[in-house]
Amino acid sequence: MLSLRPPVFEIHSNCLTEALSVSKNQLLGSGGSSQVYLVTDVNNPDNKKALKILSSLDDEDSEDEDNKLFLFETEVKILQDVRHPNIIRMERAVKCQDGVAILLEYHRSDLFHSLRKLSLMESFRFFIQLIDTVSFLHQHRLVHGDLKLGNVFISHCGNAVLGDFGQAQHLPEHSTSSERWGGSRPYRGPEFIKDATVEDVFKLESYSLGLCLWALLLRVHPEPGMDFLQKLKDAVSIPEVRRKCVERLLCPSPVDRATVVETQQLLIDHNLTEPCDPNAADRPRHSQIRHRYRNQAMKTVARPWKLKTVN
Numbered sequence: 001m002l003s004l005r006p007p008v009f010e011i012h013s014n015c016l017t018e019a020l021s022v023s024k025n026q027l028l029g030s031g032g033s034s035q036v037y038l039v040t041d042v043n044n045p046d047n048k049k050a051l052k053i054l055s056s057l058d059d060e061d062s063e064d065e066d067n068k069l070f071l072f073e074t075e076v077k078i079l080q081d082v083r084h085p086n087i088i089r090m091e092r093a094v095k096c097q098d099g100v101a102i103l104l105e106y107h108r109s110d111l112f113h114s115l116r117k118l119s120l121m122e123s124f125r126f127f128i129q130l131i132d133t134v135s136f137l138h139q140h141r142l143v144h145g146d147l148k149l150g151n152v153f154i155s156h157c158g159n160a161v162l163g164d165f166g167q168a169q170h171l172p173e174h175s176t177s178s179e180r181w182g183g184s185r186p187y188r189g190p191e192f193i194k195d196a197t198v199e200d201v202f203k204l205e206s207y208s209l210g211l212c213l214w215a216l217l218l219r220v221h222p223e224p225g226m227d228f229l230q231k232l233k234d235a236v237s238i239p240e241v242r243r244k245c246v247e248r249l250l251c252p253s254p255v256d257r258a259t260v261v262e263t264q265q266l267l268i269d270h271n272l273t274e275p276c277d278p279n280a281a282d283r284p285r286h287s288q289i290r291h292r293y294r295n296q297a298m299k300t301v302a303r304p305w306k307l308k309t310v311n
Helices: 016-020 062-081 111-117 120-139 201-218 228-234 240-249 260-269 286-293
Strands: 010-012 022-030 034-041 044-054 090-096 099-105 152-154 160-162 308-310
Touching: 010 016, 016 022, 016 044, 016 090, 016 099, 022 044, 044 062, 062 090, 062 099, 111 152, 111 201, 120 152, 120 160, 120 201, 120 240, 120 260, 201 228, 201 240, 201 260, 228 240, 240 260
Parallel strands: 010 090, 010 308
Antiparallel strands: 022 034, 034 044, 044 099, 090 099, 152 160
């Protein structure tokens, strides 16, 4: 089982941008408790990064402040130790007088905005890479918590990069349930009930992945109220194995729904590997990922909590 260290982050007495030596360019996106900005290294204008800032910690609601800190520390704890070619890289994490933030690698686009422009080769590559990445997480007792097209970025060399681990969880051995779940409509499985305990977060995330893969196959954005399985059935040109993968992941019953690891095995059994693209060289291709990561526990040794304090 993957062992995660306590979160390691810097503590500064000045503001976030000064501590990180960056300047804000534009707002890239925002959620319930955070905003993501495109930032530039003040010492190197060509160096662009993404800065995820949690809303101010000066709220009068101490419970809300504790929750923001919990989400920040959880995301840092996961990103500092999890290494996979298709998972976003964290560069620094800081706590300052005006809040907490994570500095990340920057990618110009995501699957949501690029979906209808994808070629067949790109669609197939992302299909394989997403299954491989989520299978890797699940085999190490991790769930992303908010799988959707908008959280899958596209690197400058054309690979899928899974980001935004703000709702991620690390589950104990032999446990599948959780009292908290983020997620976005319509990516939540039909068994999801707001504020209720999720009995199997891995199966719930299987559904989320299935909907991302459904969108890649049909190149259609999923919307609430759509009959996803019927639309998949009507799309007669979909290759049979990929159709079967998505059908099993989108099964309405979590008991009968396929796991992501089972879905990955189905692709392996049919010898489906990622098409070779010489332009996608920034990260190892799928065949290399499989060899390196499948069925191997990460050799991460727990170390004492370290805080780097900068005055």
